[in-house]
Each structure stands twice: as structure tokens, then as C-alpha cells.
Amino acid sequence: MFWPDTISKKLGIRYPLIQAPMFGVSTPQMVAAAAKADCLGSLALADLSADECIKLIRETKKLTNQPFAINIFAHEIPVVTSALKEKFVKVRTFLEQLARENNIEVSLPYFEDIKVNGYHELIDAIIRENGKIVSFTFGNLDGKSIQKLKENGVTLIGTCTSVKEALILEESGIDMICVQGTEAGGHRGTFDPNHVLQIGGLSLLSQVYEQVAVPLIYAGGIYNAKTLQAVKDLGAQGFQVGNLLLASEESALEPFEKERLKNVNEDEIVLTKSFSGRYARGVKNKFIEKVENSEYILPYPYQNKLTNGLRKAAKSQQNVDFVGLWAGQSIHHYSELSTEEILRNLINQAEEN
Ligand SMILES: Cc1cc2nc3c(=O)[nH]c(=O)nc-3n(C[C@H](O)[C@H](O)[C@H](O)COP(=O)(O)O)c2cc1C
Known part of the structure; x- marks a missing residue:
């Protein structure tokens, strides 16, 4: 058995x-x-x-x-401090500009909007x-x-x-x-x-x-x-x-995301905290490259809440460069x-x- x-x-x-x-x-x-x-x-x-x-x-x-x-x-x-609120404003401005430069229309939430x-x-x-x-x-x-x-x-x-x-x-x-x-x-x-x-x-x-x-x-x-x-x-x-x-059939991923997985290489599976403020493993893209080693990362859950709108907008545009596509190290035929x-x-x- x-x-x-x-x-x-x-x-x-x-x-x-x-x-x-x-x-x-x-x-x-x-x-x-x-x-x-x-x-x-x-x-x-x-x-x-x-x-x-x-x-x-x-x-x-x-x-x-x-x-x-x-x-x-x-x-x-995390405890809300004035330093956290100030950084939030900076990250918000940076992300909206990054989105604009890449033709993504998005209006991200203010600190007070976040629950x-x-x-x-x-x-x-x-x-x-x-x-x-x-x-x-x-x-x-x-x-x-x-x-x-x-x-x-x-x-x-x-x-x-x-x-x-x-x-x-x-x-x-x-x-x-x-x-x-x-x-x-x-x-x-x-x-x-x-x-x-x-x-x-x-x-x-x-x-x-x-x-x-x-x-x-x-x-x-x-x-x-x-x-x-x-x-x-x-x-x-x-x-x-x-x-x-x-x-799989029941996965909430879009067809363009499933397609991306099928073409992924082992050196593209990376750890990043750029999307959420906590480390996660997923497929490297332009967003990660721009944000990972920058000063524009807030602690979880604030980074997550702030990038959420950007990721959703990227998803609706089928823009693989700005979605958070998580994946593990065992690449297979998906x-x-x-x-x-x-x-x-x-x-x-x-x-x-
Ligand atoms: C897209 C994605 C989302 C995940 N979300 C969660 C989650 O909400 N809660 C959780 O405990 N683990 C989450 N994980 C981790 C998985 O539960 C699990 O540890 C991992 O998928 C196992 O490794 P594998 O991807 O190599 O099979 C997530 C993993 C992936 C790939």
C-alpha cells in the first residue's frame, strides 16, 4: 500500500x-x-x-x-506609523507612474481607503x-x-x-x-x-x-x-x-497566464517581495525587475493592497509583464x-x- x-x-x-x-x-x-x-x-x-x-x-x-x-x-x-504613511505615498506615486509609463491606466488606493x-x-x-x-x-x-x-x-x-x-x-x-x-x-x-x-x-x-x-x-x-x-x-x-x-481547468488563471507558464525557463522562477511585501516564488517579469531592489516596497499587507489594482489592470490587458504569476521550481508541462x-x-x- x-x-x-x-x-x-x-x-x-x-x-x-x-x-x-x-x-x-x-x-x-x-x-x-x-x-x-x-x-x-x-x-x-x-x-x-x-x-x-x-x-x-x-x-x-x-x-x-x-x-x-x-x-x-x-x-x-504592522503598526501604523507616520513613517509608514509617508512611505505609502511615495510607493503609490512610484507605482502609478510606472503603470503610466507602461500604458496601464490605474488609480491606486490612498492609505485611508485601505481596510x-x-x-x-x-x-x-x-x-x-x-x-x-x-x-x-x-x-x-x-x-x-x-x-x-x-x-x-x-x-x-x-x-x-x-x-x-x-x-x-x-x-x-x-x-x-x-x-x-x-x-x-x-x-x-x-x-x-x-x-x-x-x-x-x-x-x-x-x-x-x-x-x-x-x-x-x-x-x-x-x-x-x-x-x-x-x-x-x-x-x-x-x-x-x-x-x-x-x-488546470478549475484554475482562475487566464489563458495568457497558462501560456506563459508553458514557456517558462528555470532561471525565470524567482523569489520576490515586490508584489506583496512578503517573499513569494513566481515568474520573473518587468514589474519584479523594476521594483525588487528598489526602495518602493511596503510591509505586507500594504504592498499587496497597493499593487492589487495594478495587477488586476495588467490582467485585464493580458499584460504578462505586470501580473503576479506564482509558480514553483518543479517546471512541468502544466x-x-x-x-x-x-x-x-x-x-x-x-x-x-
Ligand atoms: C499561486 C499560488 C498561490 C498560493 N497561495 C497560498 C495561500 O493562499 N495559502 C497558503 O498556505 N499557501 C499558498 N501557496 C503555497 C501552496 O499552498 C504550496 O505550499 C505550494 O504550492 C507547494 O509547492 P508547489 O507549488 O511546488 O507544489 C500558494 C502557491 C501558489 C503556487
Whole structure:
């Protein structure tokens, strides 16, 4: 039997294969398709408001009656200072000018227009909506939230990018840990955004496995039976795939973005904090080149909120130079089949290997 069963038994799924939460790319349809493949889907809610989250949870529940994970950001919100507000004005002006120079019409928000959401308001909403699995990234939940969720029978999955973070999650009673290797597409889950570690999956998973007793899910670079087998051998009991599903039928990416992925080279997959203020892995483009090493980067979530309008405008113009296109290091042929078929193919490959 290929599949370890600790995680699948606990989560009520057949295969411990997890469709990665991918905010902006994964959809309720993708979550339902993963469930159809007898895997775990993940609904990415990032730092949306409670009302927006409730809407998406209900939409997903209409599409599937199988268990799915609700994924949120456990980030700390920066203190608002006059220095932050001043820098915001400078970054806003710079970005609007950059957009104009590149024929993108956009009016970016003022500081006062920005609404910053923390995860606390989501905890009660998730409990009310009867969420049973919550995964999170960018830090740990506070003790009170952990207690509340556990009292309501919610299984918790935290994300680590170092042994130190894994130990913190374990000590605070988190049920399972998603070990994110640096290969992974999208944001690094690192707790401290100013101290981002880039530990490769092989080193990280093996060391976390030696030091932590809770079941481990591995994320980062899995794209075929061999990569699955390798991380299973290193101690993973669950397997999370994101990059593999980017071009799937249920992905929210536009056809021009899927096309770009199909032509991407390995030296174009980079880490950048230019879009959000937190490091994320994605496809290098003109925006990253202009902003990455500049003084025009605000802390998360302000950079993210400010570049959002620019990215949306670029997307509507099919302008690949200014969209935030996240991708991992395992470049493959980016299948456009349904999420269900892609996951089933991986399951079959793993069982035949
Ligand atoms: C487009 C994209 C968006 C992502 N958004 C999230 C997110 O909202 N929450 C989260 O915990 N991880 C997010 N991630 C990270 C994935 O959950 C996962 O760790 C990663 O995709 C695994 O590596 P792989 O891409 O090599 O499969 C994102 C990844 C991608 C590619």
C-alpha cells in the first residue's frame, strides 16, 4: 500500500493528497474537483473579510459534501506609523507612474481607503460555518483562537519553513504541520517576514521529521510519482501540490497566464517581495525587475493592497509583464486537464511506481 493513512483517517479522506490552497488561483470548483478525486481540497481565503469568507465557504459547500480545508493567513499587522504613511505615498506615486509609463491606466488606493483584515474575525465565522479543517500560513494562531477552534472539533494544520517554526507549532497543539520547502510556488509561509529562510525541502523535511512528533504534510516541488516517493521516504504522511494544478481547468488563471507558464525557463522562477511585501516564488517579469531592489516596497499587507489594482489592470490587458504569476521550481508541462484528472493521474502513477 503506497499511502500512509494517519492523515487521511484523521481528515476523513481516501488519499492523503492535498490540493494546495492558492489564493487567486484555486477556486471553490477546484476544491470540489479535488474532493471528487478522493483527495483534500483547500479553500484559500487569505486575509479576506469575514463576509467574503462566509460567501466562499457556502459556495464550496454547495459544490461538495466532502471535507475540505479552509486556509487563512496568520500574519501580524504592522503598526501604523507616520513613517509608514509617508512611505505609502511615495510607493503609490512610484507605482502609478510606472503603470503610466507602461500604458496601464490605474488609480491606486490612498492609505485611508485601505481596510486591513486580521484573522481573528475569521475564527468565529469559520466555527459558525461548521468548518472542520483549518490550515494557515505566515505564522501561528494565538492561543485563544487555537483553543476555540479545537473545542469546536476543528483539525489545525500550520505551515513551517524551519525546524524552529515546526517546534513552535507542535508546542502550541497544532494537529499537523505542512512543511514547506523553498521549491514551493507562491508565498513563503515564514513567520517573520523580515527573516525569510530558504531551506530546501530535502533538508527541511528530514530535520523536522527527526524533531517533531505530529504528522507531517510536505509541500514544495511534488509533481510526479518519484517526487512523491522521495518525500514519503523522508517522513511525509501527506502530500500537498500547487504548481501541478496551476493550468488546470478549475484554475482562475487566464489563458495568457497558462501560456506563459508553458514557456517558462528555470532561471525565470524567482523569489520576490515586490508584489506583496512578503517573499513569494513566481515568474520573473518587468514589474519584479523594476521594483525588487528598489526602495518602493511596503510591509505586507500594504504592498499587496497597493499593487492589487495594478495587477488586476495588467490582467485585464493580458499584460504578462505586470501580473503576479506564482509558480514553483518543479517546471512541468502544466496540464489543462481537470484537477480531478490531474490528481487521479498522480495517484495512479504513485501506485504503479
Ligand atoms: C499561486 C499560488 C498561490 C498560493 N497561495 C497560498 C495561500 O493562499 N495559502 C497558503 O498556505 N499557501 C499558498 N501557496 C503555497 C501552496 O499552498 C504550496 O505550499 C505550494 O504550492 C507547494 O509547492 P508547489 O507549488 O511546488 O507544489 C500558494 C502557491 C501558489 C503556487
